[in-house]
Amino acid sequence: MKDYRLDYPFFKNNPNTIFFDNAATALKPQCVIDAVTYYYSHLSCNAHRGDYNLSYLVDKQIAEARRDIANFIGANDNEIAFVSGTTEGMNIIANGFVSKIINEGDEILISELEHASNVLPWFKIAHQKKAEIKYVKLVNGKITPESVKESITSKTKIISLAYISNVLGYKIDAREIAKIAHENNIIFILDGAQSTPHIKVDVKDIDCDFYVFSAHKLGGPTGIGALYGKEEHLANTDPYNLGGGMNKKFGKDTNYDPYNSVRKFEAGTPNIEGIFGFKAIVNYLSEIGMDYIEERERILRDRALDGLRKLDNIIIYNDDPEAYTISFNVKDVFAQDAASLFGKYDICLRAGQHCAKLIDGVMGTYASLRCSMYFYNTIEEVDEFVKVASKGSDFLDAYF
Numbered sequence: 001m002k003d004y005r006l007d008y009p010f011f012k013n014n015p016n017t018i019f020f021d022n023a024a025t026a027l028k029p030q031c032v033i034d035a036v037t038y039y040y041s042h043l044s045c046n047a048h049r050g051d052y053n054l055s056y057l058v059d060k061q062i063a064e065a066r067r068d069i070a071n072f073i074g075a076n077d078n079e080i081a082f083v084s085g086t087t088e089g090m091n092i093i094a095n096g097f098v099s100k101i102i103n104e105g106d107e108i109l110i111s112e113l114e115h116a117s118n119v120l121p122w123f124k125i126a127h128q129k130k131a132e133i134k135y136v137k138l139v140n141g142k143i144t145p146e147s148v149k150e151s152i153t154s155k156t157k158i159i160s161l162a163y164i165s166n167v168l169g170y171k172i173d174a175r176e177i178a179k180i181a182h183e184n185n186i187i188f189i190l191d192g193a194q195s196t197p198h199i200k201v202d203v204k205d206i207d208c209d210f211y212v213f214s215a216h217k218l219g220g221p222t223g224i225g226a227l228y229g230k231e232e233h234l235a236n237t238d239p240y241n242l243g244g245g246m247n248k249k250f251g252k253d254t255n256y257d258p259y260n261s262v263r264k265f266e267a268g269t270p271n272i273e274g275i276f277g278f279k280a281i282v283n284y285l286s287e288i289g290m291d292y293i294e295e296r297e298r299i300l301r302d303r304a305l306d307g308l309r310k311l312d313n314i315i316i317y318n319d320d321p322e323a324y325t326i327s328f329n330v331k332d333v334f335a336q337d338a339a340s341l342f343g344k345y346d347i348c349l350r351a352g353q354h355c356a357k358l359i360d361g362v363m364g365t366y367a368s369l370r371c372s373m374y375f376y377n378t379i380e381e382v383d384e385f386v387k388v389a390s391k392g393s394d395f396l397d398a399y400f
């Protein structure tokens, strides 16, 4: 089996660092760095504007990137818009589509597990339209099709959920929830920020109405992501940003005509190097295979859970084989202090509320540590992490 770590310059440059903050952003393989550099060193010109060969080559790469990214999640090219990330994608759906179909008293169903970018756009629409925000009833911290069924009413117009939670790491049964949503004429939106890096996603098989994700969580560049929408929904979605590159024409009479395609969502000069890197990462992961990635992470996660379970000083909040991350605390140590102590041992973890500020009631704690692994992490790193976690009551001593 190939050693994928050799593809990541990070490990050569940080030989003693254990990077377990992959849910925040993943490390970048050389092919992504090369793709970004290739754009700047060989092409460098703008997209969709020039009539010379270099500009044509840029446009061609962007079209190919759209095709490869669409393939990666089982979509068609004309259903993928480039956005700056999950956050922008959600805001486009909320402001450009949902705001047009939601009325006073209608309900938007989310959950207390959601990231801010799948909460705040809905709060804004709810305020504007006098709509209600409702929360799915959780079963042991999980969203089940049955709990969704119980939580919808005749007023529910939208269900918007993370496919995989960024804190507890639970995956929802998106296919079944889409079915329930559509049986009740509800639009189903999936936040794919944490699922796309780890599992094979097929938006057609799931039958969600919208799906958004960020390239950087896969190991692509920051500031670029994809918005998928069913063709008929995208046709009914107004562009959020207006400007060059998204319109067919405009005149002094103040009328303007947006493109009929996904280009209407891509006003302004695109993040061209980001798109080059995005293409590189989906092709890299496709070559490795998402099944391999999922299985490899499961082995690492199980090993870490087995180790942590044996420690009296550790509280695990999602001690469950279904979780993709581990959320925990060191007893009697504030999460941020514990994270900086792990940091002293060169172990990178995330601490706090993980941008999911409604979750503390669910977890019974205000802040937690999150250990999120990716396929390039190793058993040796996991064992070292557990060893540091085992420091118990003398944990604080390590600091002084």
Ligand SMILES: Cc1ncc(COP(=O)(O)O)c(C=O)c1O
Pocket: 023, 024, 084, 085, 086, 087, 088, 115, 117, 118, 162, 164, 165, 166, 191, 193, 194, 214, 355
């Ligand atoms: C579940 C989830 N949704 C949305 C986001 C926002 O992603 P971005 O900051 O790339 O827009 C994140 C990022 O952590 C996330 O974990």
